[in-house]
Amino acid sequence: MSTASFAQKAGKIRRIAIAHASSPIADIRIDGDNPLVNVFFEELLKLGYVEGRNLEIVRFSANGRTDHFREIADEIVQSRPEIIVANTSPLVRTLKETASTIPIVGITADPIAYGLTKSLSRPDGNVTGVSVDAGLELWGKRLSIVRELFPSAGRVGFLTIRASWDGPQGQNLSRAAREMGISVLGPPLDDPVQPPEYRRVLNAMQSDRADAVIIGDAAPNYTYRKDIVALANDLRLPTMFPYRDFVEDGGLVAYAIDIRNLWRRAAECVDELLRGAKVSDVPIYQASTFQLIINSKTAQRLGLTIPSSLLSRADEVIE
DSSP states (O other), X not given: OEEEXXXXXXXXXXXXXEEESSSOGGGSSTTSSOHHHHHHHHHHHHTTOOBTTTEEEEEEEOTTOGXXXXXXXXXXXXXXXXXXXXXXXXXXXXXXXXOTTSOEEEEESOTTTTTSOSOSXXXXXXXXXXXXXXXXXXXXXXXXXXXXXXXXXXEEEEEOBHHHHHSHHHHHHHHHHHHHTOEEEOOOBOSSOSHHHHXXXXXXXXXXXXXXXXXXXXXXXXXXXXXXXXXXHHTTOOEEESSHHHHHTTOSEEEEOOHHHHHHHHHHHHHHHHTTOOGGGSOOEEOOOOEEEEEHHHHHHTTOOOOHHHHHHOSEEEO
8 A cells, every 4th residue: 555765865864654545646746646745745855855865755545545544544653654744634633543653744624623633833742734724614704605606595515525524624514504594415425535426426416406515625625626626517516616726627616725835834844843843843834814716717607697796806717
């Protein structure tokens, strides 16, 4: 399940493990087909870490299978890395339970809500990193934008993995939806979270007469972002996305954080830890700025008219 790089090395060799919840191992590298992972390795390179020279990397992928998380965690511990880098809250939580003495740089949702730490400014365990969830109220904000787009919307799908559906994100979105008189539709994504599963769930949402769909920020959704955009557009489901990449690929609208900047920050966390910092001295970075991005070409394709109030507030309109 893992691969490692062994080459001629000069100087002190540092060893890290990187585990991805959904992208295949072939894409967990600087030239792979995952722009976020690319950015992470590019930043490490800028910081002076060259794989095969002074950096050894052991790679793992769950390939969209949450039931593989425990197995991967055990393998990572056996590989004896100095630091573990991993994404998604459930995977990082499994690693925290298994590798309690190894520093972990996580790319997660709200780390406090998911029990990864009690403090962002001074992490109290072995997990630091970045949070892609700038407060759980963000999901209510995305829902309010959907309602502004479609004032009569009464049924909105939430496309995410079961752990996020049952966890704080899903609970917060459901609470906001109740206040607006909106029903949140499933079903959640189940293993293996791959293109056929997205087809099943989006077809179910269309059959249940969803007026729109909100896409969760779970890692598999980014891995399969092009599939999601194509399926949603084919089914004529207006869709709200968590990152701009989806809208660039033809999605309708995003209320987005700069996810690439977060992966750069994750690389900086690795550097600080390798230089001797303790986890408690490396604050968890949480995004605080957002962009509203609208794809007007997709709106036309779906036969939608974007309200002028949204267009005037948009940070970017893709023509």
